[in-house]
Amino acid sequence: MITADDVKRFARAQGADLVGIAPMTRWEGAPKQMDPRYIAPNAKSMIVMGFRIARGSLRGVEEGTLYTTYPSMGYAALNQIYAPMTLWNLTNFLEDEGHETVAMLNANGGEAINPVTGNFRDGWSVPVGDEKPHPDVLVHFRLAAFLAGLGEIGYSKVFLTPQFGPRQRFALCLTDAELEPDPIFEGKICDRCMLCAKHCPTGAISTTETVKVTVAGHELEWAKLNPLACEAGIQGGHDNELNPFLKEYPRRYGYGRAIGGASGCIRACMDHLEKKGVLQNKFSSPFRTERPWKLDHSQPRPPTDDVRENYIETGRIEDADAYITYNKRDNYGTDKDAKAPNPLID
């Protein structure tokens, strides 16, 4: 019979940094639209795996010199490549032992609850039976990680672990294997320093209002979050103070919106917890040694004619054709008809 230790050893060998197990009964009391027991009624256990966000993936944003690494290596590649590979292998491992497994990566789109605003999408879908929720059910990954004993939800609403603080992403498996559960984390990582709120460029994290929920007999509290301000923060702030690009930045693996580099909720929080010495993952040099930079965009910085023309033609440079056009207009030797001098040749 497969044991929790077998599962954890395998998941770690496949690449998970953290593994915790919760019995499905810990979801008792969850809203119907967010209860994973409707997805896998026979599941007995939920395996939650954490994958660290490499600290260096945030370095380019911290220095203001490279913006591809965080949205790719620190975001999309973890959620869409590394975690799913581990999920596949863990699924196969459990299936070989005769256990059905629903492998869930951190991707969304079909949920009846809008994952950004938390609002129910009226008219989105219909339940297929009287007792069933509307498809898709939205599983709250941070609550899943809490139920599996991996850490706590910080004031910022970002999940904090003793190993990495705010620096991980999650994937989970629902399985009918009955596995020894981990205890719920009873420690304290977040000290309510409020640096997450202070360093959020759009003030998305309230310093005065909080949200309280009771989960598995534990009362959890985090800041009231303004999701649309959070989205603007991801783009670099209302006034673009954390965005050095004059126009749209191309996407990486479908993620291009991490220009702000989680300035408060991950970077400021991580730096604080590391300096306090409370995280297990230690580094030989501090993450931050000087005050973070900010840009003053109050003076107009008009884009060049080429860039402006491109935007008039295409609206944005996210789609491949427009991006190629943009590169051609930038004239790095790819477009024979281009008129502008090539800085690499001329």
Ligand code: SF4
């Ligand atoms: S920055 Fe401070 S208040 Fe905010 S989540 Fe981290 S430890 Fe908690």
